[in-house]
Amino acid sequence: MSDERYPIGKFTPVTALSNAERHACIEQIAAAPANFRCAVAGLNDAQLDTPYRSSGWTVRQVAHHLPDSHMNAYIRFKWGLTEDSPAIKTYEEKDWAKTPETGAPIAMSLDLLAALHQRWVTLLRGMRPADFARTIKHPEWGTPSLDTLLALYAWHGRHHTAHVTTLRQRMGWGD
Structure with missing residues (x-):
């Protein structure tokens, strides 16, 4: 049985992408x-209120x-584009998943x-290849x-889309 936490596998970090790989990633973000x-x-x-796995988040x-x-x-x-290797702040995603609006429709x-990705993809498509080599400092x-x-x-x-699609398959909820 596959790992329900990682239905498409764990993320494998990369240091640099080719132009073709970068384009593919941007298109995945767009989609x-x-x-x-x-x-x-x-x-x-x-x-929607069903966890995608035991002890996991709900859809x-x-x-x-x-x-x-x-x-x-x-x-x-x-x-990363406007500062030299800026130190960024993390956030407690498990706690964010429990804030009041997460029970909303x-x-x-x-x-x-959708709106965020339109803007983000516009930014990504406007970046030069050298911009993607810029770094941030992350505490983890x-x-x-x-x-x-x-x-x-x-x-x-x-990854998260696959959480939902594999749950639908397991539960027989149709396409």
Whole structure:
């Protein structure tokens, strides 16, 4: 049986991407909101409140987590582009997944994710190849390049979409 925590496998860090790999990651980030919206389409409240795995987040929490995480990612890119290896702050994502708005309907977070990704992808497509070598200082990850972050967040969107699609398959909830 595959690991329900990592349905597409764990993220494998990269230091630098080729132009083709970078383009593929940007396209994955561009597609992530629509792919996630499709994954949750038609789910009722009981299904949205189902954990994707034992002791895991509910689908609703995942839907609210994605824009939280990707807003942080977008800001990290902006800092990385405008400051010399800035020290960034982490956040307690498990605690963020318990704040009051995470029980709300997911439409607001799906819309936020879509708007955020439009802006983020515009930024990414405007960056020069050398910009992706710029770094940030992360208290847990060391000094990753923006290429590393690009690959991470491309994976992250696919990772959480797969949480929902594999749950749907296991539960027989249809496509």
